[in-house]
Amino acid sequence: MSEVDLEAWCRRDPEPFLWAESVRLLADGSETYPAMLRIDRAFRQPMLDAGIQVAVFHPLQLTRPLWLLNRRDHRKILIVDRRRSFTGGVNVSDDNLPEAQDVAWRDTHVEIEGAAAAARLATLFEAGWRRAHHFPPDGGRPRRRLGTRLPGGRAARDRAEAAPPGADPEGRATPQPPTRGVLVRVLGNGAVRNRFRIRRAYLEAIDRAARFVLIENAYFIPSHVFIRTLARAVRRGVEVRVLLARRSDVPAVGWASRALYQRLMDDGVRLSEWTRGMMHSKTATIDGIWSIVGSYNLDQRSLWHNLEVVVEVVDPEFAAALARRTVDGLAASEPVDPEAHRRRGVAARVLERLGYAFRYWL
Secondary structure: OOHHHHHHHOOOOOOOOEEEOEEEEEEHHHHHHHHHOOOOOOOHHHHHHOOOOOEEOOOOOOOOOHHHHOOOEOOOEEEEOOOEEEEEOOOOOHHHOHHHHHHOOEOEEEEEEOHHHHHHHHHHHHHHHHOOEEOOOOOOOOEEOOOOOOOOOOHHHHHHHHOOOOOOOOOEOOOOOOOOOEEEEEEEOOOHHHOOHHHHHHHHHHHHOOOEEEEEEOOOOOOHHHHHHHHHHHHOOOEEEEEEEOOOOOHHHHHHHHOOHHHHHHOOOEEEEEOOOOEOOEEEEEOOOEEEEEOOOOOHHHHHHOEOEEEEEEOHHHHHHHHHHHHHHHHOOEEOOHHHHHOOOHHHHHHHHHHHHOHHHO
């Protein structure tokens, strides 16, 4: 791949791309759990008994302001020895266990080898950790401890230690042929000023698409801006395909999503529904070079309420692996038939309108 091609995808902005030694795609719980976990199922009290610090972000307390009750940490982050990190959409739950087979949730995670990416993820983790409520060793009611930091971890020192040979202390990478590993960018949306950062990464990548856009998204209620961006891509001759959940674990989200089906299909977007259990992935891959994997749904909750994290990967090998996974998923799913959708009953239309009307809170 030429330097010019990489430079087109690694745009320069306040969030630079970083060099990672490797990035591995992890499919569902069957691949993610063996790579991540060494913990007991009833894990909280055994961890506390062992001296591990455990905290919960914004626990449900009716005395707290309503807007804080709606603010959740949706990120999934694991960092090991400040060099190996994991993130994506896979929850630690029975729904993702390999033993569930056909009813197990479809999901996607990534494993990243590299200190620079681990440092960036650690910064996001610490931001949530400092605002969390911490469980006492006896497992009692969690309490807020202001100023709580991770042991031994200042973000600036992490970044300095994380810089690979030849890189500056911030881990920035100059676009060039990927002879030093894989180019990645970790994006979080914690502060108000960063609310649109992840969505902007999606939109800018789709605007560059020349051949195909493949999306998997569990709670797909895109904004009008996002829909118009997909429509522009189709008009340029780009194949746009989206894999969605047929049976959502939040039924109202499914109703709201289907309220947009007709518009999307009229714009030339091809939709398919996963019929084997819950489809929980949040991924996209474009033109065999750019990919994104994380916790971010294309809905109002991820945009306005939740703390989210994604990893952008600019690498043909990773993009090929993710494209194969999505294409296989599309082949195993059921395409949405435009005519059948138009013939749906009045009850379905009413539920769709209700769901869409309350999309901000779903």
